[in-house]
Structures are given as C-alpha cells and as structure tokens.
Amino acid sequence: MDETGRPEPERSFLRSTAAQTRLHELVPGGAHTYARGSDQYPEGMAPIIVRGEGARVLDLDGNWFVEYGMGLRAVTLGHAYQPVVEAVARGAASGSGFSRPSVWELEAAERFIQMVPGAEMVKFAKNGSDVTTAAVKLARAATGRDLVAVCSSQPFFSIDDWFIGTTAMNAGIPEATRALTVAFEYNNLQSLALLLAQYPNRIAAVIMEPATGTLEPDPGFLEGVRDLADKDGFVLIFDEIICGMRWSSAGAQSVYGVTPDLSTWGKALGNGFSVSALAGKRSLMELGGLNTDASRVFLLSNTHGAEVTGLAAYLSVADAYSERDVVGIMETQGSKLRSALLQVISEEGMSDYITISGRPSALLFATRDKNGRPSQEYRTLFIQELLRNGVLAQSLVISAAHSDDDIDITVVAVAAAAKTYARAIERGTTEGLLAGRSVAPALREFAAPRRLEGPK
Template sequence: MTASFARSTALQERLHRVVPGGAHTYARGSDQYPEDMAPVLVRGEGARVLDADGRWLVEYGMGLRSVTLGHGYAPVADAVAAAARAGVSFSRPSVTELEAAERLVAQVPGAEMVKFTKNGSDATTAAVRLARAVTGRDLVAVCTDQPFFSTDDWFIGTTPMSAGIGDAERARTVGFRYNDLGSLEALLTEHAGRVACVVMEAATALAEPEPGFLEGVRALTARDGCVWVLDEMITGMRWAAGGAQQVYGVTPDLSTWGKALGNGFAVSALAGRRELMELGGLRTDAARTFLLSTTHGPEVSGLAAYLAVADAYDGGFGADVVATMERRGAALAAGVNALAASAGLADHVVALGRPSCLVFATRDHTGAPSQAFRTLFLQGLLTHGVLGQSFVVSAAHTEDDLAVTLAAVEATLPSYARALEQGSTDGLLRGRPVAPALRATADPRRLPDLDGA
C-alpha cells in the first residue's frame, strides 16, 4: 500500500507560497525528494522524526550532519533551556562566551583564538577576509572536488547558481584538485603572489587524504605565504572532537566550525593562530580587519549548547560519540551491501564512505549514477519508514533503527531490480526525479506559477 503524504504535501504547498524554494536550505528542498513525498516534520526524538501525517521515520543526514547526539538530547536541551531563562543576549560579553571560547581553544589542536557566529558561511567568509587582510592578496583557491564552502559570492560564483554575482568576483576564486599536490603547486605558480588563502576540507565522506597530501598542502602554503583555511564544518566532531586536523595530525592557519558544534543549535566558529586572529582585535598596529561582528554570534543559548555537546564528547554521553557513530555506520553499510549483493544489485545500490558520514550510490542499468534511480530508492525508503538523502548516522541510532532501515532497503530492492530490467524507472516513480540542489534553473523540478501557468 502506498504511504500517504497528504498533510505534508499540503503544508509544503503553503511553504512554497511564502518561502522561496519551500525551504530555508536548498538541500532541504522538496525537489530533493520524490514528488508529493517530501515529509514536513513536527518533532524529533533520538534518531527518529515525526512527520505531519503522523508517521515516525528513522532519519539519516541528521540536520545536514549537524546532529550527532540525537534529536532532543536532554543534556543539550536542558542547558539551552537554562540559558534561555537567564537571558540570551546582552550588551557585554557573558561568562558563557568566555567559557565556550576557552573550551574550543582547548579542543582544537590548531586554535589559539576563536570568534563565534551563527552559520558556517559567515565563519568561512571571515577567514577569507582575514587572509586577504594578512596577505594583501585577492585570490581564493578552493578545492574543486569538494561541494560547498559558503553562501557568499566568493564561492557561490563558482557554482551553477551564480546569477547576481559579477564576473570580477567570480574571477577571484580559482581551483585545484584534491589529492593532487601538483595541481595546487601549479596554481600557486600561475598566480604567484596573488593567492590569499587555500580553502579546503581535509577529507570528505568519500575521499581520504593520500599519504603526504595534507603535509604537502601545509608546506606549499607556507612557502607561498598564503593562509591555509581548513573547513571543519562536517569533519569537526564527526571525524573527532578535535576535527580532521586531530585525526590527520596537521595544523592549519585557520579552521572553521559549525554543524555538530551545537547538536543542531545555531553556533559556528572561526578558530586559528593568534597572530592572524588579532588583526580583528586590539593587540595590533595594523589596519583593523572587520573579522566577525554579529548581534547573535555570542547569543548564549547556542554557546550553552556547544558546552553541553563538549561535555558529552568528554564522557557525558556514556560512550565515545565518534566511535559509536563509526560502529553504527559500519554495521549499516555491511547490512545494506549484503542485501544488495543477495538481490544481485551489488553494482547498483551501494552504501559507501566513512562510517560516521555514510552515503549511498544509486546506479542505473549502465552502471552510471542516476537521479531517477536515486528517486526510486528514496521513494522506497520513505514508503517503508526511512527518511534519508544519505545514510549519515548519529550516536543516537540504535540497532532497532538499523533494523527498520535494512527492512526498508530489502523491501525497496525488488522495484529497483524491475527498473534495471526494463532499463528505466518509467511507471515506477510517483512523479519527476529529484534534481541537484545547486543547478542553474528551477527545471527539471519547476513549479507551476501561482496562477496555474
């Protein structure tokens, strides 16, 4: 029997009338899910969420990888509630602000100072601005194999959604390849004396650094005189409490943090070497850099959330948080891949990547990645109680959650096999396939105009 998403669909229509794209993050948009099967959520508990149609679903992705301890994790929620009752925004720094800063500096191997904000883009753009101020240079070098660094012009101008961003700004961002020191060295040589910073993730779900790569980046940036900015938005507190720099033993000049820092609460940070960060402070004779100055950056509830998360990672959770995610992810991947192999679909449905940041591949009859086949897989998962654009776990995922997920995968594979046999998903999808979140036009998931055109 086909699951009903009637109330969620009605609510989604209302969202589209008042919110561009129907969601406040493109990755959360209804175009990322099968048509008329995009749940609108009411609440969450642990690794499950309740949708507007009354279904409890096992969730993956967990707030775009921001929730590692589970929805409604009591120690964090209690800390935030207590902070809110005591007032959250003042005209001077709070003790919580100091405690959070000292805690993060102690947590991050390469950090001597920190400045908090509310979203990752602000932190990363502040790092870029600081690097330009430090070096007097204008170009930003980004790793082109990695999908996202900021909503600001310096990065979004490199994506298909570059409307509204001038050619001059787009030209100030250049690219190099991950695990290819030669491409970075060539770029720094081509633009000698012009690259202000190298912005990259140390690793991703699907890509680990080859031996010597990160050390080579450190050496090249030091030799060139540019600033090395490590984006820890995903890796921070998911690879380790101290981020990827702790795992791989490297020290960037600056690093940017968010997502898991607050278990879903809004808190992000720019951390780094004192001599750089002080250009935004008062211990400098240089022209001051407008580093980060936000009304809500030091808002106490987000910082209280971070402190409670840090406590959980320091033993308050009752188990090693990262190790728990790694264990759950590994078990899930093994189960999914065993089911696919048993159904003869091992080359088409694959769970892969770092266990704490697991994704799935959906390939068509030719073996190529396919949005249509991805949609068919998502459709099956949703029908059988699983919400997930990925298989990214939290430490709150239980063996029961994994069992529900594996049952949903097993129930979905027969329709996937039929699609492979006929060479298409025709007649098997409820609507149009999902589309990339960052694309040049609303098509292929354009909505009708309000007047019906």
C-alpha cells in the same frame, strides 16, 4: 498489493504536501535551505517534520521515520537530546543577549581552545558561511593578496559571493568577483602547485575540507599542502564544518596530524542549535582584535554571534563528548549499517547499481542506471521506496542515537527498495515504478517545473 507483489505500506503524505504547497507560496524555494527543498525528494513525498526523538522524526501525517542526514549532518547526539535541550533552557532563562560579553563567551572559548589543540584563539558566530568568509577575509588582509583557491571536488563552502560565484547558481554575482576564486583538485598536489605558478604571489588562501564522506587524503597530501603554504605564504584554511565533531571532537586536523592556520566549525558543534566558530593562529585572529598595529579586519561582529543558547548548546555537546566516545559510537553503528546494507543489496544483485561509500560516521549512497551511469531517476526511486518503508534518507549519515533497532528497520527498508530497484534495472527504466518527476541537484542554474500532487 503493488506490482512488485508486496503490500503497499499505509503512508499518506497529504498533509505534508499541502503544507509544502503553502511554503512555496510564502518562502522562495519552499524551504530555507536548498538541500531541504521538496525538489530533493520524490514528488508528493516530502515530509514536513513536526518533531524528532533520537534518530527518528515524525511528520504532519503521523508518519515516523528513521532519519539519516541528521539535520544536514548537524546532529550527532540525536534529535532533542535532553542534556543539550536542558542546558539551552537554563541558558535562555538567564537572558539570551546583553550589551557586554557574557560568562558563556569566556567559558565556551576556554573549552574550545582546550578541545582543539591547534587553535590559539576562537570567535563564535551563528552559521558556517559567516566563519568561512571571515577566514578568507583574514587571509586576504594578512597576505595582501586577492585570490582564493578552493578544492573543486568539494561541493560547498559558503553562501557568500566568493564561493557561490563558482557554482551553477551564480546569478547576481559580478564576473569580477567570480574571477577572484580559482580551483585545484583534491589529492593532487601538482594541481595546486600549478595554480601557485600561474598566479604568483596572488593566492591569499587555500580553503578545503581535510576529508569528505567519500574522499580520504592520500598519504602525504595534506602534509604537502601544509608545506606549500609555508613556502608560498598563503593561509591554509581547513573547513571543519562537517568533519569537526564527526571525525573527532578536535577535528579532522587531529586525525590526520596536520594543523591549518585557520579552521572553521559549525553543524554538530551545537547538535543542531545555531553556533559556529572561526579558530586559528593568534597572529591572524588578532587582525580582527585590539592587539594589532595593522589595519583592522571587521571580523564577525554581529548582534547574535555570541547569543547564549548556541554557546550553552556547544558546552553541553562538549560535555557529552567528554563523557562518552560519541565518534566511536557513530563509527561502530555506521560500520554495522554499511555491512548489513551491502549484504542485502548484494542478495538482490544490485551491488553494481546501489553503492555505499564513505567514513562510517558519514556514509553516502549512490545510484546507477542499467548502463552503470549515475542517475537521478534511480536515486529518486530508491528514496521513494525508503520513504514507503519508514526511512527518510538523502544520505546514510548516522548519529550516536541510531540504535540497533533503527539499523534493523533500515536494512528491511533497503532490502525492499532494492527489490523494486532490481525490477527497474531489469526493465531498463523507472517508468511505472517512479511516482513522479525525479530529484535534481540542489545547486543548479534553472529550476525545473514542479508538480505537487500526491504520490500515485
């Protein structure tokens, strides 16, 4: 029995911890994506995944977890979704890359243009950062301007210098590059108008997510940004990397009825397979093509941009969305999850300390300490207790594969975690309940000391 009076779940993380230690010796940060790093999980409890099925994943120690976050929001149909896997296998069997365009490129482009009414042309790539940077380049070429305006309350747009230079991890990026990106506030048209006045005829692009898991546009906000773009002449770019395929197969732009000049897509486009897209107005996209008299933009020209398996995955995902209401299923299951979790959190008296917010298809949780302040230590405690009870969750981002059974397991895990959390709130500290160091923001200037021993 642990000190809360409940049986200690029989979960070991020894093999995962050993593998994570080895990863740190071979891979900077111990992972290929900062958000997947071991510093994002309780000490000695960072599972190394062997495989996934639907909404569940298996780690090296034989632990099965109900997973949320779903591959950093990239998986909407479930892990190893058979129609997509089979489509990718068929595509790969025909050859993965050629010296000329393949029929997959034509079929995928036609399908995408049908799916997203506001798009007149599309170009595929392999990751979201490439297409957002390409959109910025097009905007600069089209306008002859140099500045980019990003939404300050939205955490990530690209790994490239024009954006990462605005974050705490800006080492290696010249100040001259960092100065070319400015920021405005979401749902604050005045803040954008002030930027335009401060930098007249210099802002080439405004790039923003139409919405996020926690922020919906106020009435008239997106329409106002569109109007400012038309009046000022900047290029309006919607980052649909997360919203696209979660809000709608046609993107959040179709949900809110505002069409950008360019939009960028990724993540769920391939249900976890690597494929992204830049789409938008023909007049802009052709600056990277052959039907232009202007100086040409070097636009997304790389060996693997139209590699067959990514396009095959996208086509299969598009089929799945046309055959059933994938977004509707996520919204329904997410609503069930939120209602049930809010109830058990309330029953433990923790509603002021553990909160759940966001669109049902992209739910997030937040954690607060005894004084109501956001707390990484309490976040770590909450994640730790979820792991001990069979749930792997940096967020509560769901998929269409999450069944009622998966939700039931999650509710039981959150109820148990809330009991431990309540004990910490009563004490005013996580000491004695938290096994090791706390998690830390993924994008931070300095790496905190890490220890990799197993959980206590």
